[in-house]
Amino acid sequence: MKIALVTGATSGIGRATAVALAKQGFRIIATGRRKERLEELQQELAGITTVLPLLFDVRSKEAVQYAIASLPPEWQQIDVLVNNAGNAHGLSPFHEGSLEDWDAMLDINVKGLLYVSNAVIPLMQQQGRGHIINIGSIAGKEVYANGNVYCASKFAVDALSKAMRIDLVQTGIKVSEVNPGLVETEFSEVRFKGDKERAASVYQGYQPLQAEDVAELISFIVTRPPHVNLAEVLILPTAQASATVVNKQL
Template sequence: MGRLEGKTVFITGASAGIGEASAREFAKEGSNLILTARRLDRLKGLKEELEKKYPSITVTAVELDVREKKQIDAVIASVPPVDILLNNAGMVLGVEHLQDVEEDEFDQMIATNIKGLVFLTKAVLPSMKERQTGHIINLGSIAGKQAYPGGSIYCATKHAVEAITGSLRHELVDTPIRVSAICPGLVNTEFSTVRFRGDKQKADNVYAGLQPLVAQDIAEIIVFTAGRPPHVNIADMLIFPTNQASATNVARNN
């Protein structure tokens, strides 16, 4: 029996990208899944696929906007106790310099990347503490370690994730609950398409001339992190494609 078999894994942003890939990887390990996102139709398709492929697991698909605390609290109250929380939902809008960032986009990034992560963590922690078990895995970013032009608000949100993750690890050090940050560099998902407000050409240019990471790469690392023995906590992991050395230092072939 593997360490993740039968564990209940709660994944936000599970309808695409790293969240969807992580769901597939946890399913391989025999974990039961609670998949959440705003796009319920995609979640239902993923649920059907995984339950057919892995009949021994239970998959629950729930529509959830992590910006809404009442929704979070209602969902957590309606599902089984969570063993592993993957705070994956996150987004970025635009590459404008600070003076040109629109207030509504500022609010969306703050609410999704920071508030949603905090609300969910607060919602699952009481049960984890009561049961003396649990693992919180936060999806960070190189943007949480290095700022760059055109990323002021997004970088601020990911720096906040870095700080929240570190503080929480200190706060839970006298418990068996583990806290981890997984911080990717360039990953080719819908992320850049959202950033450029649907402009696929601009999004593709971000990854031109190099082999970026893909969602599967990060999902495998997330599941590896979750599957370590109880006395092992991978606190912080930074993952780059081979031709990336920092947030802005990337070698391209074109």
């Protein structure tokens, strides 16, 4: 049975992806910072597959290295890595941005992806195969007003995905990038510091993507034949044409 490691599996796209891959027969290594949510996911999937919860923060290089190094031998043959952990903090003009928000986005969206990939790739190399899925964003394709550092972090994910694909092509490890548009998750609630009303307004007047829509795409990508790699996919709700053009019927 194949193994998939999903970061940020406690909510949103990460959680939905863990469920989708479990239904495809994968054993799941679910990582995150909220122990109770990892345990809930483990219980939910108990009748489908085996889930190994790993509690750590991707921002900590030491915590990532320790967690991956501590995997039992039967969990070390990781076939799929989904670098999903990420966040957005604030929506301010560049000159009014918060240094703390900038650090949080760069530490999780960029450094977290680097730390986890660096720890997992050697395990994939040992078996001569693997598939890395990096969760980017339409914000990594288009800059929008007040998105500045968040967009920069996702542009970095785009560049890193391309670079990883080039550098790993001789190893048998696939690298894919999934770039969602507007997805209704906890994303906006985090960005707006818990302001539920403001967060809800982002998704009003049209049908946004759901986490399950993105998870279904990821499931499709990782179940293609060995010679097929869907390298980059942009997935949008029908009502969205670009980062800023959305057909809202308010």
